[in-house]
Amino acid sequence: MQETSMRMRYRRLALAVVxxxxxxxxxxxxxxxxxxxxxxxxxxxxxxxxxxxRLYFNEVNKxxxxxxxxxxxxSADDRGSPEDTVKQTQRLLQEAKPVALAGYFGNRNLxxxxxxxxxxQASISLVGFHSTDMRVLKAPQLFSTRAGLPEEVEKxxxxxxxxxxxxxxxxxxxxxxxxxxxxxxxxxxxxxASGGQLLAQVPWKAGKQAQEAAIDSLxxxxxxxxxxxxxxxxxxxAAFLEAxxxxxxxxxxxxxxxxxxxxxxxxxxxxxxxxxxxAQVVPNPYRSTNRLNKEFRDLLAKQPKDEALSVSYPMMEGxxxxxxxxxxxxxxxxxxxxxxxxxxxxxxxxxxxxxWVTFTRGSQSGSKFVDLSIVNAQGRVTQ
Numbered sequence: 001m002q003e004t005s006m007r008m009r010y011r012r013l014a015l016a017v018v019x020x021x022x023x024x025x026x027x028x029x030x031x032x033x034x035x036x037x038x039x040x041x042x043x044x045x046x047x048x049x050x051x052x053x054r055l056y057f058n059e060v061n062k063x064x065x066x067x068x069x070x071x072x073x074x075s076a077d078d079r080g081s082p083e084d085t086v087k088q089t090q091r092l093l094q095e096a097k098p099v100a101l102a103g104y105f106g107n108r109n110l111x112x113x114x115x116x117x118x119x120x121q122a123s124i125s126l127v128g129f130h131s132t133d134m135r136v137l138k139a140p141q142l143f144s145t146r147a148g149l150p151e152e153v154e155k156x157x158x159x160x161x162x163x164x165x166x167x168x169x170x171x172x173x174x175x176x177x178x179x180x181x182x183x184x185x186x187x188x189x190x191x192x193a194s195g196g197q198l199l200a201q202v203p204w205k206a207g208k209q210a211q212e213a214a215i216d217s218l219x220x221x222x223x224x225x226x227x228x229x230x231x232x233x234x235x236x237x238a239a240f241l242e243a244x245x246x247x248x249x250x251x252x253x254x255x256x257x258x259x260x261x262x263x264x265x266x267x268x269x270x271x272x273x274x275x276x277x278x279a280q281v282v283p284n285p286y287r288s289t290n291r292l293n294k295e296f297r298d299l300l301a302k303q304p305k306d307e308a309l310s311v312s313y314p315m316m317e318g319x320x321x322x323x324x325x326x327x328x329x330x331x332x333x334x335x336x337x338x339x340x341x342x343x344x345x346x347x348x349x350x351x352x353x354x355x356w357v358t359f360t361r362g363s364q365s366g367s368k369f370v371d372l373s374i375v376n377a378q379g380r381v382t383q
Contacts, residue, residue, distance in 0.1 A: 029072040033098035038077035052318025082112035128321035146281040155370040166196035169225035173232035285316035290354030
């Protein structure tokens with residue numbers, strides 16, 4: 001009996017040593033780290049995205065977590081600065097020891113992170129991000145749980161073709177020359193494939209003079225565009241839409257999901273938003289049309305009133321992203337950041353409740369789902 005007791009004590013001591021050394025036998029939490037703009041003009045989307053991830057993580061924790069340990073989202077503010085994205089990621093990798101990264105935002109931010117080689121050095125995956133730079137999808141450490149920009153643009157151009165709107169203009173926010181070239185080539189090819197014509201390609205830059213010149217070029221174009229496709233952040237999209245409408249711009253405006261429709265509807269009066277359509281890469285969070293939507297809304301309804309969350313598309317996207325990440329974590333034993341990437345790549349035809357995710361060889365974009373929402377005459381978002 002005494003010998004057995006001694007063995008038990010030795011085993012507990014050995015387990016404690018392994019835990020103190022950061023071994024994989026026990027964890028206080030599985031940490032997922034997010035670095036995103038949590039302050040400033042673009043903070044609304046990244047905060048809502050984080051709320052969606054936490055909403056699902058908290059529900060998983062109530063059921064015992066993943067492999068018996070809790071999930072915890074740790075977020076850091078990069079203020080939209082690519083340099084801070086790298087610095088904060090490096091800090092969290094050292095201090096929080098995350099099993100995965102998630103919920104990053106910004107073309108230049110993601111490119112700076114890839115250039116830093118931090119993901120390769122840490123053998124860690126970034127699951128879920130916002131970028132309209134198609135080049136980042138080639139990085140093997142990045143996994144997108146939403147449709148890519150090509151799918152969004154294709155959905156818009158095909159829809160416009162059914163309406164007989166074939167003369168289009170492209171407005172895009174400031175980006176590098178290579179990014180701009182890749183974007184205009186993509187949009188041009190998809191417009192042509194839908195039987196349309198891309199009449200103008202206009203960068204939307206900071207500064208009153210540059211913006212007035214952009215609006216002028218659209219207004220003077222002959223023949224004039226019937227629809228304007230906007231690929232820009234919410235602040236840039238709102239600034240363009242306001243300036244364009246106030247200068248008499250009458251073409252229909254379609255934007256990609258990088259412009260948050262809830263933010264636009266808040267920033268701009270109804271008369272400027274009426275008829276604006278935006279591509280959405282997750283199902284409508286305001287309806288319970290399928291199992292995923294109902295599950296999301298039921299969870300929101302159970303939240304304490306003093307912790308009420310404002311429903312939005314970015315929150316739904318964060319929720320979807322968390323579900324995919326947790327599924328991959330459950331498939332990984334033992335769970336390490338290195339092994340997690342293999343589990344992500346193994347995901348085929350994962351049904352989240354009417355929203356399907358598949359990662360195929362050579363593609364880091366897991367979904368093809370795109371829908372179009374529109375602002376009606378009362379300023380409400382409909383589909």
